[in-house]
Amino acid sequence: MTTNHLRPRSFLWLALWTISLGSGTLWSTFSRSAHAARPNILFIMADDHGYQALSCYGSRLNRTPNLDRIASEGMRFDRCYVTNSICGPSRAVILTGKYSHLNGFRTNRDRFDGSQQTVAKLLQKAGYQTAMFGKWHLRSTPTGFDYYHILIGQGPYYNPTMLTPEGRVKHTGYTTEVITDELLKWFQNDRDPNKPFFVMYHHKAPHRNWQPGPKYLHHYDDVTLPEPATLFDDYSGRSTPAKTQKMMVARDLNPNDLKLVPQRGLNPEQRKLWDAAYGPKNEAFKKANLSGRELVRWKYQRFAKDYLRCIDAVDDNVGRVLDYLDQSGLAKNTVVFYTSDQGWYLGEHGWFDKRWMYEESFRTPLMVRWPEVIKPGSVNTDFAMNLDFAETFLEIAGVAVPNDMQGRSLVPLLKGETPSDWRQSMYYHYYEYPGPHSVRRHYGVRTKRYKLIHFYEPEVNEWEFYDLEKDPDELHSVYDDPEYAEAVAELKRELARLRKQYGDDTR
Template sequence: MSRVSARRRLGRTLVCLGAFLIVCGSPMASSAEPNKQPNILFIFSDDHAYQSISAYNDPRKLIETPNIDRIAKEGMRFDRCVVPNSICGPSRATVLTGKYSHANGFYNNSGSRFDGSQTTVAKLLKGAGYQTAVVGKWHLVTEPTGFDYWHILPGQGVYYNPPMIDNGTQVKHEGYATDIITDLTIDWLKKRDKSKPFLMMSQNKAPHREWAPALRHLGHDNDRAYPEPSTLFDDYSGRGKAEHDQDMTIAKTMTARDLKLEAPPQLTPDQRKVWDAYYEPRNQAFAKADLKGDDLVRWKYNRYMHDYLACIKAVDENVGRLLKYLEEEGLADNTIVVYAADQGFYLGEHGWFDKRWIFEESLRTPLVVRWPGVTKPGSVNTDLVSNLDFAETFLEAAGQPVPAEMQGKSLVPLFKGRTPEDWRKSFYYHYYEYPGPHSVRRHYGVVTDRYKLVHFYGPDIDEWELFDLKEDPQEMRSVHGQADYAKVQEELEQELARLRKELKVTDQDPPESIIRPAAPEAAKKKAAAKKKAAFEKGVPR
């Protein structure tokens, strides 16, 4: 055989081998295919404060979350993810629709019902060939639409032995809600049609109030005395009526159930034994100590931190289980993993728990994303992003058009390390639920990288506040009306007006049937007297 013939034969062999590798995939190459629609695993928690994710480096070092941190380490951490309405149901409606509360019709947790006939990211992805599923907390009153499979908690759900609704059928599970939600998530992933990409929304109840831990995590902190936030005993001077009139303080608002001075009724006898073995000796010591004033607040804060952070431990463990499943099934390289919460949460800052405010701990939510080959490992983004952007992001990642009616922006360019020149520099916020739980006044405002202008409004309040986050990062003092801030205030007022016009926000709030009506005065006074009497005994109800 001539050398020329040998070369030709070798060339043909290499061409055939190359074609084989292209068709079948090289064993040396990543299993991710650049043109293949990615799977999307959206892990969503309820009231998970960014301060309690160790990747966010809170100076109190409250807890280690190695599995959530891993998503950030292998992907991107977002440091300025904000929400348009800091409360559970409205945030979930925003994630599904890519729209503000006034546009999707879900304003609050009290009177709103989600209109399942409207366009959602689940419906659009399903139409594009995705399998879609939601498991866990739903909290939108009406049944899910646009999902091939749904298995949800009714209402807020409970932590122990939770009833759930499996595609319309009521069922009851035994165990801890966070573990059960992950079990169901993995079970569906195993049984899905593996020829199609998937959108799985795995949504935890935890760490929502009343912060009930998995029994295996009781005593996880060895009775640690937690570092206090510097504003734990805030007296709200330098601010207005809204901050003074709220009802969400650790000092006065927490109930016996919150503080584990009463056991939840859902426990089985065996579970109750474990519960009592941990809490009863500590509750007896608390009663004997007869704490008052600041000492009582400190005790409540530490009990709150034990319970809340124990819930986080279970969430983090289950995030680890999901990541492990993706790896074992060869899905990790072509799956976008998103971990987020429906809003931020107070962990004692300003003496508060809960959320609702335009202020930082409430407004800002954690967001970490891993998309192999797209997000740079260990990268950090500081752009102003939002859960308003999630639907648009999932659609672009799947190669689908984004409907004009959606009001957010796709985060895909940011995932790739490129911030578009026209990226937002300001963000509109609007909270509606008053009267209602915690008595946080209705308010709207504009948020920038440095400033917040907020308007508290209602029949008995018409107050404006302005905060300079650079000079006052803890938002302790409004500078509204001060001469030094006159130009900034004017610019923010103009920007707020522009945003309201662009977003088509009307001056008229929705009907009182949607915004919870006020309780009768007699009932309000009776409830207040009961709470005051219980608080004075050291056992708030």
């Protein structure tokens, strides 16, 4: 029976094979169309862009019409989280699909081991043209990319020297625009039309010290931004680490952050524009002689406005790229991701910066557009993580996910089909202490309702527990409240299970 069924098909293949041998074109035609069917992947990542500053997430502060397009034409993830909320480590997780203790990049002081398996290498091997633009921040030279044009270290906001496979290139201009120019140049001149592409397009903005571009220096001049409800948090409901950090708007923003001193790295023409923008504002500030809460409020306005001005440039430049995809016809077969390397405190809890497992920095924005696969305007509330990105790229490309990657492809979620065994809890681990902003080392677990955090440095051994339903701002740890004893015990078991699952026995 089986043989009979197969026979006609076998004959057909034999006939095709014979014809293709004869002409030499049939197979190559088939092969080309198979390549064309594989989607391109454009992964856009900003640095320190909190979801609070995206209008598709309901921002009270700014509008991001170009970034919103990705959400309205695709899917917005409302519960996307990172494994280790800081720049370099987040990038290493995304490239490897592995937690920091396995990919070896725990803190910004580490150096990425580029000889290890990465998603870029796997896609390159599978026939993708791979390229990386903008902030790399992993110290070692990129591997797995056919081309790169990257900032050196953090890179400046103005006139960056960038690194390419052919050596260093000195640019004049605003970095957000320079990175985009280089990406568009590559699209126009160097993209191989016979291969799908995997491109990482990473902005430096809106990282500290928030230097706006020439076009954006006067945005928000005429508005007073609403303050976060927790700007004057006194940390009374929490353990020692929240009280001993050094990331307070009130105390830890320096004169350079606040643009009260001349900025480095500007050329004379740029400096002139800056002096015109900040000179009168700084004169008014000096005259006002503010103190106490009024001074904190002024610092909040100054830093938050500069931060938003940097995001305005990111929004405009992502818009340029989306327009190019439309005009070139690439948009219909390109999956576009927008995310940040982590979230951000835009004055919440009186802070700037990130690092904590508290929501503002643990959570990160994620929007994905995939024409004809994602239902436009859809919203996902499952637990997604940056640990899942590599696996997602691979599934989109039709490449098998290696067993040693630790996340899970988001493709089913993008199709609107959440698997019944999708994760119900997430594991987090932050390591950079001692370090900038003095946030203690901690690990923890979050479920839909609760969060358990263990701060574990030798001189600190403290636990926090939050009921996120009753206390979404995480102002009152109820770790010692007998009413929660059972829930705490349950989360401790879950934490132990996850640490075992991910093979994290550090500390």
